[in-house]
Amino acid sequence: MSAFNKNDLYSEKPNHFGYSGLDRAILFRDDKNWLNKLNKKRTKIVPLWNSLNLFSKLDKRLQAPKAIFPNYFDIGKHLNERHHIIFLGTSTDKVSETFFICIDFSNLSEIEVNSIFSQYGKFYDLKDVSPLIDIESGSILAYSNGINNWHKKHSFCSNCGKETSISKAGHQRNCLNKNCLLEHFPRTDPAVIMLVHHGNKTLLGRQRIWPEGMYSTLAGFVEPGETLENAVAREVFEEAGILIKNIQYHSSQPWPFPSSLMLGFYAEAKSTDIKINKNEIEDVNWFSKEEILYFSDQGKFLPRKISISRRLIDDWINK
Numbered sequence: 001m002s003a004f005n006k007n008d009l010y011s012e013k014p015n016h017f018g019y020s021g022l023d024r025a026i027l028f029r030d031d032k033n034w035l036n037k038l039n040k041k042r043t044k045i046v047p048l049w050n051s052l053n054l055f056s057k058l059d060k061r062l063q064a065p066k067a068i069f070p071n072y073f074d075i076g077k078h079l080n081e082r083h084h085i086i087f088l089g090t091s092t093d094k095v096s097e098t099f100f101i102c103i104d105f106s107n108l109s110e111i112e113v114n115s116i117f118s119q120y121g122k123f124y125d126l127k128d129v130s131p132l133i134d135i136e137s138g139s140i141l142a143y144s145n146g147i148n149n150w151h152k153k154h155s156f157c158s159n160c161g162k163e164t165s166i167s168k169a170g171h172q173r174n175c176l177n178k179n180c181l182l183e184h185f186p187r188t189d190p191a192v193i194m195l196v197h198h199g200n201k202t203l204l205g206r207q208r209i210w211p212e213g214m215y216s217t218l219a220g221f222v223e224p225g226e227t228l229e230n231a232v233a234r235e236v237f238e239e240a241g242i243l244i245k246n247i248q249y250h251s252s253q254p255w256p257f258p259s260s261l262m263l264g265f266y267a268e269a270k271s272t273d274i275k276i277n278k279n280e281i282e283d284v285n286w287f288s289k290e291e292i293l294y295f296s297d298q299g300k301f302l303p304r305k306i307s308i309s310r311r312l313i314d315d316w317i318n319k
């Protein structure tokens with residue numbers, strides 16, 4: 001059973017990538033023999049290859065793709081000691097328990113990986129496919145990508161530079177240098193994202209690198225020694241010169257591209273005169289609910305439905 005049900009999440013629907021339905025079974029990670037104890041007939045693999053995930057092939061009939069989780073029983077023979085196996089958690093239905101593990105196959109060439117997986121589907125970028133798949137599958141893939149991104153960058157100890165080894169079923173790395181022995185844990189980078197409002201208007205901006213016409217809520221990373229509220233107020237002032245009050249938490253969204261956790265807020269503007277910081281943002285402006293509803297008439301558009309920024313905007317418009 002999962003520790004929480006999505007219906008219990010303060011009566012709101014979880015954001016995309018935010019509900020895998022898996023019980024992470026954290027105590028299981030302490031067992032060094034965990035892999036041998038899995039029921040291999042009930043174990044599903046989440047394969048990764050060069051940060052891409054496995055989906056059913058997109059076909060001409062435009063059927064929605066599905067995330068593919070092959071059985072360990074069928075794939076196990078292709079594994080060797082170079083493959084790191086990470087335990088993700090368990091999923092339980094009325095009759096049985098299914099174990100989920102993820103494995104990065106990036107050490108294989110395209111030909112080699114296709115020889116194993118082409119019978120199941122094709123590897124695509126989760127960011128491209130995610131609007132088409134269900135939240136549970138998308139969240140399992142986001143979880144897999146996030147923890148794999150961390151492993152890829154932590155083969156060596158950041159303290160002494162020597163090699164690290166994988167432990168705790170893939171949720172820890174230990175420095176192998178006897179004079180260091182530092183333990184490393186997967187990191188998540190908190191970022192705040194906030195909808196600032198003033199009466200019927202909200203503050204939206206755009207980055208130079210975004211597709212032309214896209215406007216979204218302001219956002220930025222939390223710095224060391226800073227509260228989330230400080231980060232929200234600092235980012236809004238830095239980018240738009242606007243002072244805010246009544247900062248309210250809304251919801252969060254894992255965004256493992258490579259390792260962010262987006263923390264969504266609403267805030268009320270105390271001032272309305274914008275002073276754009278062009279080094280940080282290309283444009284920022286006040287938009288009424290009506291203007292946003294007819295954005296396409298001005299050649300503008302909002303971020304995709306799967307993003308927390310869109311959720312903040314849609315919930316505010318529908319209030």
Ligand SMILES: [Zn+2]
Nearest residue numbers: 157160175180
């Ligand atoms: Zn070390």
